[in-house]
Amino acid sequence: MARVKFYGLLRLKSGLAETTAEARTVSELIAVLGVRIDGLDYQELKNSVIFVNGKNITEQKMYRTSLDGDSEVMFLSPVSGG
Amino acid sequence: MATNYGGYAGKVLKIDLTTKTYSEYEFSDKERELYLGGKIMAAKILYDNIKGIIDPLSPENILVVTTGPLNALGAPSSGRFNISSISPLTGLVCSSNCGGTFGINLKRAGCDAIVICGKAEEKTLLKITEETVEFLPAEELWGKTTGATQEAIGGKSGKIVIGPAGENLVKYACIISDERAAGRGGLGAVMGSKNLKAVTASGKNICKPFNKEKFMEINKKWTKALLAHPLTGSQMPKLGTAGLVTGMNARHILATKNFKYGQFDGFEKISGEYLAEKYLIKNKGCISCPIQCARVVEVGGKQVKGPELETLGLLGANVMNDDIEKIFEWNYELDELGMDTISAAGSLAFAMELNEKGIWDSGLEFGKVANITDIIHQIATRSTEVGDILAEGTRNMSKRFGGDEFCISSKGMELSAYEPRGAVGQGLGYAVSNRGGCHLNAGYLVVLEGLGLSINPYTHKGKATLTMTFQDLMEAVSAGGNCLFTTYAVFPGFLISKPNSIMTRLVNKIMPYLGGVLYLAGKFPTLLAVNLPSIFPHSVCLKAATGMKLNFGKMLRIGERGYNLERLLNKKLGVDASCDTLPKRLTDELQDEANKKSKVPLEKMKKRYYRARGWKNGLPTARLIKRLGIEA
Numbered sequence: 232m233a234r235v236k237f238y239g240l241l242r243l244k245s246g247l248a249e250t251t252a253e254a255r256t257v258s259e260l261i262a263v264l265g266v267r268i269d270g271l272d273y274q275e276l277k278n279s280v281i282f283v284n285g286k287n288i289t290e291q292k293m294y295r296t297s298l299d300g301d302s303e304v305m306f307l308s309p310v311s312g313g
Numbered sequence: 314m315a316t317n318y319g320g321y322a323g324k325v326l327k328i329d330l331t332t333k334t335y336s337e338y339e340f341s342d343k344e345r346e347l348y349l350g351g352k353i354m355a356a357k358i359l360y361d362n363i364k365g366i367i368d369p370l371s372p373e374n375i376l377v378v379t380t381g382p383l384n385a386l387g388a389p390s391s392g393r394f395n396i397s398s399i400s401p402l403t404g405l406v407c408s409s410n411c412g413g414t415f416g417i418n419l420k421r422a423g424c425d426a427i428v429i430c431g432k433a434e435e436k437t438l439l440k441i442t443e444e445t446v447e448f449l450p451a452e453e454l455w456g457k458t459t460g461a462t463q464e465a466i467g468g469k470s471g472k473i474v475i476g477p478a479g480e481n482l483v484k485y486a487c488i489i490s491d492e493r494a495a496g497r498g499g500l501g502a503v504m505g506s507k508n509l510k511a512v513t514a515s516g517k518n519i520c521k522p523f524n525k526e527k528f529m530e531i532n533k534k535w536t537k538a539l540l541a542h543p544l545t546g547s548q549m550p551k552l553g554t555a556g557l558v559t560g561m562n563a564r565h566i567l568a569t570k571n572f573k574y575g576q577f578d579g580f581e582k583i584s585g586e587y588l589a590e591k592y593l594i595k596n597k598g599c600i601s602c603p604i605q606c607a608r609v610v611e612v613g614g615k616q617v618k619g620p621e622l623e624t625l626g627l628l629g630a631n632v633m634n635d636d637i638e639k640i641f642e643w644n645y646e647l648d649e650l651g652m653d654t655i656s657a658a659g660s661l662a663f664a665m666e667l668n669e670k671g672i673w674d675s676g677l678e679f680g681k682v683a684n685i686t687d688i689i690h691q692i693a694t695r696s697t698e699v700g701d702i703l704a705e706g707t708r709n710m711s712k713r714f715g716g717d718e719f720c721i722s723s724k725g726m727e728l729s730a731y732e733p734r735g736a737v738g739q740g741l742g743y744a745v746s747n748r749g750g751c752h753l754n755a756g757y758l759v760v761l762e763g764l765g766l767s768i769n770p771y772t773h774k775g776k777a778t779l780t781m782t783f784q785d786l787m788e789a790v791s792a793g794g795n796c797l798f799t800t801y802a803v804f805p806g807f808l809i810s811k812p813n814s815i816m817t818r819l820v821n822k823i824m825p826y827l828g829g830v831l832y833l834a835g836k837f838p839t840l841l842a843v844n845l846p847s848i849f850p851h852s853v854c855l856k857a858a859t860g861m862k863l864n865f866g867k868m869l870r871i872g873e874r875g876y877n878l879e880r881l882l883n884k885k886l887g888v889d890a891s892c893d894t895l896p897k898r899l900t901d902e903l904q905d906e907a908n909k910k911s912k913v914p915l916e917k918m919k920k921r922y923y924r925a926r927g928w929k930n931g932l933p934t935a936r937l938i939k940r941l942g943i944e945a
């Protein structure tokens with residue numbers, strides 16, 4: 232089971248800080264979570280900033296980045312500056 | 314002297330505290346065209362009045378409060394004003410922007426700016442109205458906190474005040490207007506050194522835009538666009554700047570343990586999400602702003618301004634504290650005592666490391682929160698040796714105790730909360746910034762290097778020209794009177810809301826190679842003589858407000874003029890390339906042993922930056938000065 236954490240607006244919208252889910256890739260994970268979590272849909276999760284094990288998926292295999300039982304996935308809403 | 318341009322009040326006042334006199338300070342329409350307003354107008358006034366190195370806390374220094382043409386006209390996010398002087402922290406030019414209502418009220422009192430010089434014999438409150446300037450006794454206000462001072466003055470006037478820290482010449486004392494701070498550079502100490510406790514402004518003067526109909530139409534569209542943009546319409550209002558903590562931590566740029574690391578285990582408990590879920594009472598913000606990025610929280614049963622990202626990071630991760638309620642309390646105390654939260658926090662962290670290394674035992678330790686409230690008070694009042702030493706800022710502390718390599722400041726100003734080894738362009742900006750370790754004057758490249766966009770944060774490629782362009786752009790936007798956060802909307806929404814799309818990834822890849830294009834555009838400004846209302850409404854709005862023939866290129870040129878003028882002023886104060894530095898921790902030590910690029914390649918980037926700017930030895934050449942039309 233991958234450990235999944237939500238941040239930014241995603242957390243505020245879903246009221247959920249973290250969950251676990253069974254998935255082999257980020258793409259599968261988004262499909263699972265998009266159905267399961269109230270307040271978040273597939274598109275929103277797909278358009279999040281996604282880190283797998285501390286690394287942005289844009290530096291890995293994007294949505295094909297593989298997951299295993301030890302994976303930690305962070306979904307962040309886009310941010311700006313301050 | 315009136316002006317032919319719209320938006321301005323048309324008058325600059327010079328107020329001499331020594332002689333208790335005031336007169337009109339000449340600022341021509343030609344100068345308005347060249348320097349616009351805000352921090353650039355202030356730089357021009359400072360440049361013309363400061364002849365060489367001075368003691369910033371002597372009567373020779375001047376304090377310049379300026380507004381921009383958009384202030385008081387009702388354009389979105391245009392309630393902010395500027396205060397500039399020679400900083401007691403750095404000895405160099407310092408401008409500090411503030412969201413309080415003083416600026417708008419100054420224009421209502423018929424002034425675009427005030428130039429305060431000399432030193433009052435007694436503690437003084439200046440009262441500015443349309444008719445007169447009064448020099449009132451302020452003995453009874455002396456010693457009061459910033460909140461109590463404003464309450465005691467009362468009424469509906471706009472106010473700028475100092476607290477005990479300014480009175481006691483703490484090198485990073487700030488100036489407060491309402492709840493908002495002109496935080497950086499110790500300008501509160503400049504007021505204190507002049508025996509000036511407060512200034513009020515009020516009146517009924519109404520500044521009018523040059524083309525009212527057009528101006529209203531632009532503002533309506535602009536406000537709509539800001540509210541529709543994912544950053545300014547959603548992220549900023551809902552999470553405030555505090556919403557950055559998580560993203561910064563993920564990207565290794567959250568300054569931790571005096572900038573030793575870029576990630577903090579306890580980041581969740583100092584994050585914007587945690588603040589929003591557990592503590593947020595409501596949003597708040599500056600006047601005329603649809604974004605409303607400020608937070609309201611409770612401290613001791615009282616509703617107060619919540620901390621910004623910088624304060625959360627530097628009084629959280631950087632001192633190894635994950636107790637957000639303590640940060641609320643310290644943030645409130647620092648505002649009330651009148652101290653910059655960034656420099657105060659940086660000084661605390663440096664003292665903690667000095668103690669950890671056995672160099673100076675101040676009683677401060679990473680992760681220990683029990684004595685911080687007390688020490689903050691000791692700094693503001695300089696009532697103990699520890700407080701007195703900390704009140705001098707990190708550069709003076711390192712002169713006394715050593716530890717240069719981990720003294721996290723640039724030109725004497727403590728760095729903001731972004732750890733630049735995870736965003737090297739931000740590192741270049743910190744080093745070359747005229748004001749010192751300020752993220753905004755640095756060009757704020759971290760927004761491109763991970764926060765908003767995701768260009769490679771470890772490459773030096775393109776960073777020099779991007780830094781220069783963003784510095785100039787922000788300089789001009791600020792001079793016009795807008796909040797810098799309005800510039801986030803220049804990034805098309807899809808780049809932000811679709812961070813994984815092919816288009817966004819392409820832009821992220823291409824951006825570092827845009828350096829050459831930006832360089833050329835800088836050389837041939839006519840290439841940019843266009844108006845881009847959908848991504849840069851600032852120039853069209855200013856054009857309608859003032860009647861000046863403005864466009865994107867001209868705004869960029871005004872910004873460039875401002876940046877160079879500040880550099881020329883700094884030259885008079887002893888600056889050259891040798892001052893554009895960072896502590897060795899950031900340039901020589903890897904943040905992550907496994908990532909050989911995780912340090913700031915400063916010298917390489919500096920060379921390119923000087924070349925792009927047309928500087929020699931870190932200074933504008935005579936040719937450049939001429940091209941920019943600066944009368945130096």
Ligand code: SF4
Nearest residue numbers: 598599602604606796
């Ligand atoms: S965005 Fe925030 S800081 Fe800027 S004007 Fe609005 S409320 Fe003030």
